[in-house]
Amino acid sequence: MLRITVNGKLVELDVDPEMPLLYALRENLGLTGTKFGCGVGLCGACTVHLDGEPVRSCATPVSAALGSSVTTIEGLAKGEALHPLQEAWLDNKVPQCGYCQSGQIMSAVALLEENAQPSDEQIEDWMQGNICRCGTYPRIKKAIKQVATSKKG
Amino acid sequence: MLAFEHLDRRAFLKKTGLVGGVFILGFGEATFTGASPGLKSGESGQLGVFVSIDSQGQVTIASHRAEMGQGIMTSTPQIIADEMEADWQRVEVVLAPGHPRYGNQSTGGSASIRRYFTYIRQMGAVARQMLEQAAANHWKIKLEDVQAVKHAIKNKKTGAMLGFGELASAAATLEVPSVENLRLKTEDEYSLIGKDVKLMWQEQIVRGETVYAQDINVPGMLIACIARPPVVGGRVKSFDASEAKKIKGVVDVLRMKDRPLPADVNPVSGVAVLANTSWAALQGKKKLKIEWELGENARHNSESYKQELIDKVNAPGIVARQEGDVHSHSFDPENTVEATYTLPYQHHMPMETPAATAYFEGDKCIVWTGTQTPQWGQRKVCQELGLDEKKDLDKVEFNQVLMGGAFGRKGKNDYTLEAVELAKATGKPVKVIWSREDDVQHGFYHSIAANYFKAELNKDNNSDFWLQRVVHPPIGWTFDTSKDRPSRGNLSQGFADIPFDIENLSCETQTLTTHVRIGWFRAVQNVHNAYALGCFVDELAVKAGIPTREMWLNLLGSDRHIDLTKEGFEGWRNYGQEDPRHALDTARMKHVINSVVEKSGAEDKVDKNEGWGIAFATSFNSYVAAATKVRVSDNLVKVLEIHTAIDCGLVITPDRVKAQMEGAMIMGLGLASSEITIADGAIEQSNFHDYPVLRYQHCPELFVNILPSDKPPGGVGEPGMPPVLPSVVNAIYHASGVRLRHMPVTKTHTFI
Numbered sequence: 001m002l003r004i005t006v007n008g009k010l011v012e013l014d015v016d017p018e019m020p021l022l023y024a025l026r027e028n029l030g031l032t033g034t035k036f037g038c039g040v041g042l043c044g045a046c047t048v049h050l051d052g053e054p055v056r057s058c059a060t061p062v063s064a065a066l067g068s069s070v071t072t073i074e075g076l077a078k079g080e081a082l083h084p085l086q087e088a089w090l091d092n093k094v095p096q097c098g099y100c101q102s103g104q105i106m107s108a109v110a111l112l113e114e115n116a117q118p119s120d121e122q123i124e125d126w127m128q129g130n131i132c133r134c135g136t137y138p139r140i141k142k143a144i145k146q147v148a149t150s151k152k153g
Numbered sequence: 154m155l156a157f158e159h160l161d162r163r164a165f166l167k168k169t170g171l172v173g174g175v176f177i178l179g180f181g182e183a184t185f186t187g188a189s190p191g192l193k194s195g196e197s198g199q200l201g202v203f204v205s206i207d208s209q210g211q212v213t214i215a216s217h218r219a220e221m222g223q224g225i226m227t228s229t230p231q232i233i234a235d236e237m238e239a240d241w242q243r244v245e246v247v248l249a250p251g252h253p254r255y256g257n258q259s260t261g262g263s264a265s266i267r268r269y270f271t272y273i274r275q276m277g278a279v280a281r282q283m284l285e286q287a288a289a290n291h292w293k294i295k296l297e298d299v300q301a302v303k304h305a306i307k308n309k310k311t312g313a314m315l316g317f318g319e320l321a322s323a324a325a326t327l328e329v330p331s332v333e334n335l336r337l338k339t340e341d342e343y344s345l346i347g348k349d350v351k352l353m354w355q356e357q358i359v360r361g362e363t364v365y366a367q368d369i370n371v372p373g374m375l376i377a378c379i380a381r382p383p384v385v386g387g388r389v390k391s392f393d394a395s396e397a398k399k400i401k402g403v404v405d406v407l408r409m410k411d412r413p414l415p416a417d418v419n420p421v422s423g424v425a426v427l428a429n430t431s432w433a434a435l436q437g438k439k440k441l442k443i444e445w446e447l448g449e450n451a452r453h454n455s456e457s458y459k460q461e462l463i464d465k466v467n468a469p470g471i472v473a474r475q476e477g478d479v480h481s482h483s484f485d486p487e488n489t490v491e492a493t494y495t496l497p498y499q500h501h502m503p504m505e506t507p508a509a510t511a512y513f514e515g516d517k518c519i520v521w522t523g524t525q526t527p528q529w530g531q532r533k534v535c536q537e538l539g540l541d542e543k544k545d546l547d548k549v550e551f552n553q554v555l556m557g558g559a560f561g562r563k564g565k566n567d568y569t570l571e572a573v574e575l576a577k578a579t580g581k582p583v584k585v586i587w588s589r590e591d592d593v594q595h596g597f598y599h600s601i602a603a604n605y606f607k608a609e610l611n612k613d614n615n616s617d618f619w620l621q622r623v624v625h626p627p628i629g630w631t632f633d634t635s636k637d638r639p640s641r642g643n644l645s646q647g648f649a650d651i652p653f654d655i656e657n658l659s660c661e662t663q664t665l666t667t668h669v670r671i672g673w674f675r676a677v678q679n680v681h682n683a684y685a686l687g688c689f690v691d692e693l694a695v696k697a698g699i700p701t702r703e704m705w706l707n708l709l710g711s712d713r714h715i716d717l718t719k720e721g722f723e724g725w726r727n728y729g730q731e732d733p734r735h736a737l738d739t740a741r742m743k744h745v746i747n748s749v750v751e752k753s754g755a756e757d758k759v760d761k762n763e764g765w766g767i768a769f770a771t772s773f774n775s776y777v778a779a780a781t782k783v784r785v786s787d788n789l790v791k792v793l794e795i796h797t798a799i800d801c802g803l804v805i806t807p808d809r810v811k812a813q814m815e816g817a818m819i820m821g822l823g824l825a826s827s828e829i830t831i832a833d834g835a836i837e838q839s840n841f842h843d844y845p846v847l848r849y850q851h852c853p854e855l856f857v858n859i860l861p862s863d864k865p866p867g868g869v870g871e872p873g874m875p876p877v878l879p880s881v882v883n884a885i886y887h888a889s890g891v892r893l894r895h896m897p898v899t900k901t902h903t904f905i
């Protein structure tokens with residue numbers, strides 16, 4: 001049995017330790033908010049936090065998460081209360097098809113945790129691993145900046 | 154699990170937790186059309202529901218068109234709710250399954266509102282009028298003396314109000330009014346249309362709660378990954394599954410049925426690995442040893458094919474449209490521009506790769522998929538199972554979920570049919586998932602194309618002699634291998650429908666052999682036609698020494714409505730639209746061109762190494778102009794900003810029009826960097842590293858200008874794409890003096 005903490009809950013998994021975390025989350029734990037887009041670390045659709053750091057779960061074996069704490073999109077809101085970035089996403093009407101958005105949000109949350117006041121360029125650099133084929137980049141940037149600015153206080 | 158609501162009456166009742174007092178308006182046996190509604194109301198029978206109201210006044214509307222990110226699950230219900238006078242805060246939306254009772258559900262061609270606006274309003278008007286009638290009956294007054302006002306019916310005489318919820322059960326017992334007796338709102342009465350209402354399901358998306366086809370989970374299901382023949386028309390000669398079967402979790406390995414050409418939207422055969430987990434299925438697929446019989450398309454190489462296209466497009470062709478006589482004219486080389494442009498094959502690359510699930514309950518086949526064409530899919534499943542498409546249709550329950558992007562790819566149900574084939578073969582629920590490599594290498598590609606122009610400028614900086622040709626493998630081949638040239642419909646997409654006032658004009662095409670599945674890609678043939686025309690008009694302007702805008706205005710000529718069937722284009726199709734208010738209108742064209750130039754400042758002075766490019770295209774009954782500014786040095790291109798102006802007639806949801814334009818600019822600019830190439834019949838690209846799509850650092854500032862219009866709604870999802878690429882390519886010329894005619898730009902330049 002492999003033990004990891006997912007969204008604050010300790011879970012036990014009976015899977016191949018080499019299996020990417022993505023499939024453990026989606027199929028063993030039913031957390032389908034994390035998406036498959038490329039399978040090889042190129043698109044960011046599968047982004048989750050591993051001990052607070054953003055990782056591509058399609059390229060992270062379950063074994064790398066042993067004893068660690070994983071946060072997925074489902075663990076971001078505190079019940080009814082959305083994370084400020086989720087709120088900003090709604091304010092800016094970011095999603096189109098929505099498929100890339102879990103990964104985008106998880107990357108953006110990690111960015112602001114690392115750098116509360118990112119410049120445009122820092123946002124672009126940080127987010128460049130997250131693809132949105134529908135083309136929501138300008139709105140994502142706006143949403144991130146909205147939260148960054150409001151933090152300035 | 155919003156997407157999982159079955160749209161039958163039972164589910165509606167369960168969802169709302171009510172047993173009575175519910176108004177449900179749905180379709181009976183007949184299909185709802187403008188002329189014969191075939192609507193039924195009431196509480197009995199299994200109705201295909203599109204509007205329900207519970208006794209608390211909660212309104213639920215079925216989104217019967219497919220949602221792929223364009224926002225139709227907001228816009229269609231918004232129109233219905235407006236016509237009903239419903240309060241948007243009390244409207245919920247569910248996705249309708251595929252069934253002919255919903256009328257046309259084929260979601261492509263930017264058609265949902267463009268073609269069905271009135272029909273959608275009628276749905277809402279029926280519901281409103283029945284509520285009004287119920288109120289009139291209650292007060293024992295005439296229908297004229299009541300009026301729906303924000304989720305209630307008002308007694309115009311006394312000012313008394315009855316809420317929708319209070320009227321629901323009484324309304325349910327009434328006859329459905331006929332279309333002739335419906336009163337539709339006038340434009341000044343619209344309460345939701347044209348407003349930025351709250352978008353449906355956005356919160357579920359940001360919470361990660363929405364369900365896509367990849368997310369379907371049915372107890373006991375197997376997950377299938379399929380190795381498909383690398384060449385279209387190929388098949389499995391032999392295979393060895395022994396290594397694959399050793400993978401823990403692999404349950405079975407099956408040879409898929411051989412499928413002769415035409416490709417149609419059928420699966421393409423291959424070997425399927427079925428496993429308990431996606432991971433095991435993916436691993437198992439890698440371990441397969443397969444010997445393929447590749448077939449004759451293995452001789453296809455896109456590089457030599459491109460040369461064949463160029464040769465053909467430079468030779469006399471088959472005339473599609475002709476006016477005057479251009480052929481006996483001897484062009485004055487001093488004033489003539491001649492150019493050939495090419496655009497490679499492209500792939501849709503939706504963020505969600507194809508996936509579908511199928512299983513059987515008794516003799517009923519249950520499908521969960523995300524497709525742009527649910528009814529076609531339902532019929533194809535019938536055929537696959539040997540069922541009668543009419544009589545047995547209800548033996549195929551065709552459930553729809555959200556699509557994680559589609560762009561035309563998911564108009565084809567090959568992946569859905571793979572799930573059905575495997576569910577039947579195994580007797581178990583099967584989910585077929587496509588890897589990104591599967592998606593890139595087994596797509597329905599946007600056709601590679603070559604466009605040729607030759608035009609002579611006259612003293613007014615206009616043209617009286619114009620020759621143009623296009624050569625590309627046609628979509629028709631996918632369905633019928635004898636199809637060797639573009640159809641009239643293909644030629645009506647930015648080619649022979651050229652809206653210029655030219656005395657001597659010839660538009661020609663040429664025959665060609667096709668070797669891969671060609672499909673509809675956002676804006677379809679307009680993509681290469683508008684690219685080539687947009688660049689050529691710019692080249693003419695440069696030759697004439699005038700701004701590109703002026704060249705466009707000269708060529709478009711006087712303000713007029715154009716009927717191309719009277720201008721030498723027999724069989725012209727205006728995107729299926731006969732309404733004269735959708736006539737091709739040069740005044741609207743000129744207006745968007747002027748607007749984009751004025752708003753962007755595209756004719757202002759720029760710094761050294763900077764340049765503006767503009768282009769225009771009309772498609773799907775809408776008009777879009779684009780202006781792009783770039784900086785170029787040493788073949789390094791920085792795209793600084795892109796502007797678009799759109800006239801798409803009446804706008805329903807302004808923010809989603811804006812979003813579609815933003816997406817179209819990003820995808821259109823992406824075309825400058827991407828190409829699908831083919832060697833020995835097989836696609837050479839496989840994932841985002843070699844078929845790049847636009848990422849953050851290459852996304853410039855985007856500006857959208859939606860022009861007010863009193864015309865009926867035009868298309869929105871596609872028309873933004875075509876003018877973007879030529880505006881970029883023209884900008885590179887004006888910044889650097891380098892004219893690029895063969896795409897992608899990245900053959901010679903790098904975007905920074």
Ligand code: FES
Nearest residue numbers: 037038041044058
């Ligand atoms: S699915 Fe993991 S990065 Fe694309």
Ligand code: FES
Nearest residue numbers: 097098100132134
């Ligand atoms: S919203 Fe569709 S891929 Fe980003």
